Amino acid sequence: MRARLTLLVAATTVLVLLAFLVPLAVLVRQVAQDRALGRADDVVQSIVPLAATGDIGALRLTVEAQTVPVTVFLPDGTVLGTPATPTPAVLLAAAEHGSLTVTTGAGQELVVPVVGASGATVVIRTLVTDAELTRGVTRAWATLAGLGLTLVLLGLLVADRLARTIVRPITELSAVSHRLARAELTARADPAGPPELREVAGALNHLAGRIQDLLAAERERVADLSHRLRTPLTALRLEAESLRDPDESARVAAAADQLARAVTAVIQQTRRADTPAAAEGCDATAVVAARVAFWAVLAEDTGRALHQELPSGPTPVAVAADDLAAALDAxxxxxxxxxxxxxxxxxxxxxxxxxxxxxxxADDGPGFPAALPTGRGTSGGDSTGLGLDIARQIATSFKTSPPGTAGASIHLTLPAPPPS
Structure with missing residues (x-):
């Protein structure tokens, strides 16, 4: 944006300068020509009275004293001043008794005929060369070009300073928004720059504060709900201990302990919600084996054949053990x-x-319904609709068997731990 603003000012400045400097350059050239022609005409007019009186001696002295090359053609063919041959303009002026200004290859030729006391015509001629016509024009053009370049550079400097005052607040707003995206909810923008940017900074700060308040309220509600679950969990554990069947008591107690660990994990997550969670890992083989063993008891009670294929050794993954267990349980x-x-x-x-x-x-059931619900909290049955989403959150790839086909299967790709 800064470069575009600077380029815009540069283009505008150049167009304005061209609109003024080009006509001014043409005017300078025209003034130089008029000045040279006027000086030559003054010299010719100063000689005209002497040519009219017929005083050859005074005329000779006056012509030779001029700094401008002047030639006087007398009626008898005598040439005074700068040697030259009669040009067509001289001959025409002598014949028609009219002043002429003729453009030639060497410059501008001024011819003035003068009728003397004897009735004879004396022709005064001077030549203004192209060098005289353009004297000082090059220097004036160079001065105008230098002035224009200076103005362009000055405009670029001012535009760069102005663009910086606009771009810097925008850059700071972008940095604050990225910090908020990284869960740095204490980040705030410093209102600066034009009024519009200050208003945007204020709105961003208000949004950040509102998000922080909403998250704090959500953490309080989740923590409160989690603490409320402590009482029924304690009662469930006491009921499990009172069962007469040791195996049944152990199974129910293990389920209560698993639920207690999940509640504890929820509380811990809400307490450290403002800080990025450190990367955790676990042995997927051990976690999956433990959860399959837990569900195997219920599978046996319901007459389900439960088949498992697990690696013989540890399988490290970059997923917390509690998260993997919760996903598999779901x-x-x-x-x-x-x-x-x-x-x-x-x-x-x-x-x-x-x-x-x-x-x-995978299972051998009826499979997924033809209209498989999508989106967190959306369910086609009597459930919360969060089961698949919990599993999806820990996986880098999540695939299900096609809806409407017999048998359902869900494939998760668990990320490998980073190299140590």
């Missing part, structure tokens, strides 16, 4: 919620070239 929970009892399902985990890891959850 996908497996969808299978149990939206397929009839006895439907087989499978979970597979495999490493891909380049370090990424592929996670697939």
């Amino acid at each position: 996908l497996l929970g969808n299978v149990f919620a939206h397929t009839p009892d006895g439907t087989a399902l499978s979970v597979s985990l495999s490493a891909r070239p380049g370090g990424d890891v592929s996670l697939t959850v």
Whole structure:
């Protein structure tokens, strides 16, 4: 923008200067010509009275004293002053007794006939050369060009200063907007520049403050809701401990502990929402194996065949263990919620070239509906519509089987951890 403003001022200045300097240059040349012709005419007019009296001696002295080349042709053929032969203009003036100004290859020729006391015609001739006609024009043009160049440079300097005062606030506004995009909600713009930019800076500051207030209110609500869940979780854990079947008690207690960890994670995330989260990682094999083992009990109770394919060794991924567990729980929970009892399902985990890891959850149910809902919080069934979105957030690639086909499958690509 700064360069464009400077270029605009430069173009405008050049056009204005051309509109003034070109006519002025033509006028300077015309004035130089008129001045040279006027000086030559003054010399000729000073000789005319002597030529009319017929005093040859005085006429000779006057002609020879002139600094301008003057030639006087007498009726008897005598030539006084600068030697020259009679030109067609001289002969025509002598015949018709009229003054002439003729343009020749050497310059402007002035011819004035004078009728003497004896009735004979004396012709006075002077030649104004092209050098005389343009004397001082080149210097004047150079001065005008230098003046024009100085004005253009001055205009560029002023335009650059003006553009800087406009561009600097815009650059600062852009920097503040990028800081806000990086979750630096304390960033504020300094109102500066033209009134319009100051108004934009004020609006951006108001927007940042409003966002900060909304996020703070949202964190308070989430934290409050999370704390409220503590009481039913405690009651659930006590109920699990009171069960007579040790296996059933352990399974329900593990579910309560998992829910408690999820609630704790939500609280921690709301507390550090203003700071970028550090990159976390986990062993995907261990996390998937633990969650499959948890859901295997429910699969056995509902008559579902649960098949798993996991690597024999650790599979590191750049996803937090809690996030991966929550995503897998959401996908497996969808299978149990939206397929009839006895439907087989499978979970597979495999490493891909380049370090990424592929996670697939599939079932033999009716598949996805033809009109698969899209968007966070949108569901085609009796659910929150957040299950697929939770899984989508941890993956670099998220694919589902085509809607309307038998059997549903979801493929996630988990990012590899950064090189150490």
